[in-house]
Amino acid sequence: MADLASRITKPDEAPAAAPEAAPVSAPASEEPRAPENETSIEESQSNLVKNEYEVEIKLSDLQNDTESPLYSVSSFDELGLPEAVNRGLLAINFKKPSKVQEKCLPLMLSDPPRNMIAQSQSGTGKTAAFVLTVLSRIDLSKPHQPQALLLAPSRELARQIQTVVQTIGQFCENLIVEAAIPGAISRETGVRGSVVVGTPGTVMDLVKRRQFDISQLKVLVIDEADNMLDQQGLGDQCVRVKNMLPKTIQILLFSATFPDKVLRFAERFAPNANQMKLKHKELTVKGISQMFMDCPTEKDKYDILCKLYGLMTIGSSVIFVRTRETANEIQKRMEADGHKVSALHGAYEGQSRDVLLDEFRSGRSKVLITTNVLARGIDVSSVSMVINYDIPMKGPGEREPDAETYLHRIGRTGRFGRVGVSISFVHDRRSFEALSQIAQFYGIDLIQLNPNDLDDTERKVQEVIKSSRAQAEYVPSATDSAA
């Protein structure tokens, strides 16, 4: 087993300045400079007070850096999208496509339609890639005829994708986008939109009750496809949904992770698909400084978490725990200790979950404790810190490190070129070895934080996240804007 020591930077070796942030914060001087009119943090509509930590970062620098997943050589205009869709992109300040958008869109839009399996790092714009395809393929003269079905693993992600379709499609006349999630579709009318975004169980129910006409569907998108097709989880439901759909449907599968076993299944699910794939070591996002805290005992994790509260509220933070019970317990204790936190997990009723996430998106609540239900896809640009209170584990008896979930969890920060910090807590040999294996799998150099020197932790974290505050404003996010 790999020793974590080989993958970490010890506290005394850690560079003083945001180590992992360097590739983002230092504009690549050897790369072509951005045209003057590209979006920069100075130009953005930020009302944040500027502070000494701020660094000048231009999205255009990243989009000109051939090493960046945001790199592209073309503009949206060159992709042949409908005019109303281009207007939508302009309205939300999307100037250039990211790599996954630039590479996949021409393949997905070609005729006759071909299936697609696409992998790209978290926060690199996969949603817009499939949303642009959907908006280009539907016939707006049939506004009540379901033509595209988009599936996601959680209610929250389905709602978020619905917002992105509505936001990018804001100039598409007669566009009706419905969410097929519990409680959203009226029993009297059934599904009445051309684009339907839902979770697989609810979609199955609607079809069985004949409230969803699937006969004219042209596109099936499965977001977080490795999770959705996993035979241990939602796989059966997705296969059942697919088997009911027209045989000619175009299938688009997207995720940041595609373990080999699931990829083989995905290739059968979406035959003859064009593919965009990444190697393990290409998967981590450079803007995320990945740190870990070796806590003396499990009990100490709570005290250390409370001491980090001030850092968590510089931006917004997500704390991931293993169970709903832990989420409730930590929330109760932190509130009793005078901290303002909220908790969201699957035991809450749908409407309350919606309210909780909307409050977090808008910044009314800044610290969210949650389970893996929010590990994937959720896009809140202000999240500057992710805490893995428990290391994610999987398999029988949860004995195996869950490298995919780790990547998705930390990917809630560092969205589209922003920077952020993740801190993973370990407290015993098992958690230490699990994190060690995850670090080795991705080839990450984790930065060790000293639980006895929280001033040092504060310094290291602040150097990264304070520099990200203004960045978080540099371009509006399609989801934030609607929150």
Ligand SMILES: Nc1ncnc2c1ncn2[C@@H]1O[C@H](COP(=O)(O)OP(=O)(O)OP(=O)(O)O)[C@@H](O)[C@H]1O
């Ligand atoms: N071309 C673009 N220009 C500017 N911002 C963009 C562009 N494409 C996407 N974004 C923004 O980038 C952010 C991340 O995009 P998105 O949520 O689609 O990431 P993702 O790749 O699906 O991530 P995850 O793997 O976590 O699901 C969003 O806030 C989105 O609005």
